[in-house]
Amino acid sequence: MEQVRQALLNSTLRPGDRLPTVKEVVGSLAINPNTVLKAYRDLEREGLVEGRQGVGTFVLRRPDGPPPSEQAVLRRSLAAWIARAQGAGLADSDIESMVRAGLRAAADEAIA
Known part of the structure; x- marks a missing residue:
């Protein structure tokens, strides 16, 4: 899905x-x-x-969300952030943990 x-x-x-x-x-x-x-x-x-x-x-249709052009900008920004994190010596598992923590924090802020 x-x-x-x-x-x-x-x-x-x-x-x-x-x-x-x-x-x-x-x-x-x-x-x-x-x-x-x-x-x-x-x-x-x-x-x-x-x-x-x-x-x-x-x-039938695309799901709600940002248009492809905005997604491309976000994807490039994320790729640059990942490259900086890897350059700083973070392992992929550490990067994944940081992203998950960031998502949880954003969800908590949206609820508050």
Whole structure:
């Protein structure tokens, strides 16, 4: 689900595009077909995709969020921050911990 959402946000997938079949996803990722079916159903419930009997699953719209151009700016900014953190000697696990802590702190501030 997250991969599809990301692809929609960064315009890799666009409204009208057909998603791979469950069989194609299972074959390329070696995951349980029920997992793929559930993800497609959840995306459909969110109104992002639509399953068409005998034809496939198609993208209806992109999720709410910043447009691709703003995401690109944010991605570049994040990449620069990661490079600085690595240059300072932080391991990937330390960087991940810092990002998670930052996300938690932002969520706490939004609630307060």
